[in-house]
Amino acid sequence: MFLGTYTPKLDDxxxxxxxxxFRDELAGGLAIVKGQDRSLAVHPKEAFEQRLRKVAEKSRSxxxxxxxxxxxxxxxxxxxxxxxxxxxxxxxxxxxAGLTKDCVVIGSVDFLEIWDAEAWATYQKENEATFSAxxxxxLMELL
Numbered sequence: 001m002f003l004g005t006y007t008p009k010l011d012d013x014x015x016x017x018x019x020x021x022f023r024d025e026l027a028g029g030l031a032i033v034k035g036q037d038r039s040l041a042v043h044p045k046e047a048f049e050q051r052l053r054k055v056a057e058k059s060r061s062x063x064x065x066x067x068x069x070x071x072x073x074x075x076x077x078x079x080x081x082x083x084x085x086x087x088x089x090x091x092x093x094x095x096x097a098g099l100t101k102d103c104v105v106i107g108s109v110d111f112l113e114i115w116d117a118e119a120w121a122t123y124q125k126e127n128e129a130t131f132s133a134x135x136x137x138x139l140m141e142l143l
Contacts, residue, residue: 002107007117010101014094015086018042019105022112023085032093034075035113037123040089040097042112045078089114 006019018026029045043051055072058065075096081087089099102117115123 001109002112003109004107006105008103008105010089010094010099010103011086014089014091015082016089016103016105016114018081018085018087018112020085022107023081026081029078029080030087032077032079032087032089032114033072034093034096038097038119040093040099040114041108042087042114044111047110048076 002022002025004019004021008017008019010016025044026042031043031045031048033041033043033048035041052073055069058069060066060069075093077090077093079087093099097114098116098119099114100116100118104115104117104120106113106115106120
């Protein structure tokens, strides 16, 4: 499981050091893709391959499904962390997520998310009411 919040810095070469806690699980490979809300998602390789198989079963006659499949597959960057636990974030990924030097890596249960620190702070402020109102009918299944 991926849990917690970490604040690594993006270096001048576009590399980000993964939290040590997660390196073993990601050592066999990972996929970085565009995530929701202008974040990046980092999936363990095997889990990502399973997700792709499931996504590929969807009908491509649906324009929304087609767009999702295309964006997910086209944005995928498969790699292995280097010996220091660093991954290289492409210029396209850095631009998409608006990443600056200060980043936030959050555990999102079955994958990691990478956020620009300022964007993450804004997201948290904007969504605090939703979290606090966790008894909403939509969330009841989760709680």
